[in-house]
Amino acid sequence: MALSNNDIFKKLRVALKLRDDDIVEICALVDFKVTKSELGAIFRAEDHPKYMECGDQFLRNFLNGLVIHKRGVMPKKSDGESK
Template sequence: MNHNDRLTRLRYGLDIKDEDMVEIFAMGGVTLSKEEVQALLKKQLTETTEAADERAENVYEMTCTDEQFERFLNGLIISQRGAKNDNEPALELNSGNANNLMLKKIKIALKLTSDDILDILEEAGVVISNSELSAVLRREGHRNYKPCGDRYIRNFLKGLALRYR
């Protein structure tokens, strides 16, 4: 699962319009036009994306970089919760597992509790324990840290769509 897939599924799950996507990117510090945002979300039709090679990652007209994706998530937090005060440090770019980062930032943006996340996953048909969720939300490098797999993030985004659409 690449950043374009995550972005497309998140956009669908939260029912975000193209104009709002442009604004959210701008709040995160990335200037993109409406056409560029649409290119990030539109799959490129090639021979390799047809049934001959179903396991290949989806190819999009424009690739979403790590920085663009994280800045979008930061912009989503700002759009939902407002900008931080001047005396607070600015949002920093992090490296690490994109699925873990996405889950953490969506949790912050939508003011979700761990129980809310467990409920969203359960609506999508996935049951995990509170300790498993806690391990996924920990900082990378912590002894109990666990990377979040694509299956969990797909089902989380599916649950968001069921809840918010």
Template sequence: MENNNDVLRSIRYALDLPDAAIGEMVRLAGGEVAADLIPALLKKEDEAGFVECDDELLVAFLDGLIITRRGPSDTPPAPIKRLTNNIILKKIRIAFELKEDDLHDIIKLAGFQISKPELSAVFRNPDSKNYRVCGDQLLRYFLKGLSQRLRG
């Protein structure tokens, strides 16, 4: 996506999370974020005091979201070399326990059309011949639809 801050902001809005909950989720996953840094991470790029959310922090937040919503896992998550939209979408899918139909409905709710085979290709192994890169537009529509679904 354009930046990790957009993902953080979108999930925070969808779940109506206070700043303290964001910090707690990061800590649950073994990360660290200063409480006074969270408001700066939630600002838009053109706002004064904006601080960029790096991949490590977003991964910790998403892993913490999974732990918060589903409980701790017996196996720690695999380390991520490079955060991609596909990984972000996978982690959100896990956190909210979304099935393929749920994902399709959420994206459709935001006004975007994608076939089920195209969507399932986003979740394939990158080595698969049917793998498809999740573009910024698809992730943006998914996050928009998720907010609409959760907030009504």
């Protein structure tokens, strides 16, 4: 059985010891707005009536924000630099 986006998100939250406030701040780094109630719906059990599926865009934005959170903003390359 493959892992769903929800499973991946839950595992990252536990492994990195992130709280809901931390996740909201990480998503804000990439201008992606998320509320604590949305996070609660994503982290619920699949059989719960208020369960929400974590879409690809949601997980992608979180991961992009996590890179900035952990590494910092990537410096801009000047035109003269070789690639």
